[in-house]
Amino acid sequence: MIDRSMVTTAFELPGYRAERSLGVARGIIVRSRSVVGSIGASLQTIFGGNITLYTSLCERARQDAFERMLREADALGANAIIGMRYDATEIARGITEVLCYGTAVQAIRG
Template structure:
């Protein structure tokens, strides 16, 4: 599945626009991660627990978006974007979205 942030692919034409596809996940922090992050905040540096949590969430949202596009018969997703928002204290939503298309 080709995924582009652009609205076109060099050398290819959009044969059919299939529609919006998206994938989302909500992840919550673990209290242990918060404790380690609090200590890391004192000395500085990367908060690896949070980095790992968000990386996994991004991949899951991306995989869900690709699965939705595949089910529609798409071979590409154009105009890809990813957003995050806070749902509640300690929980975030990651949403991946774009336009599913067939290329010629």
């Protein structure tokens, strides 16, 4: 598996050079809110502030998409990912797609 320190949002990795680009690696996850979670989050909105139920749902979705991207890049033979980004789209009410993507590369020191 690719070491997390070898993933960057920049287009270069300090101390390394991309010897070979292996294409785009992506991880995608589609999540929906549960009825219980939606009710709990609605109650939290009454009091204002951070809606922790949605925060944890979003964080889990991003983490899952990130892990899937790492597995795909690893399968391509990469040891690093540059230009990593997240994107999210609401597919339907309460259903969100989270995409994590970047360029899978073979990076060498130097």
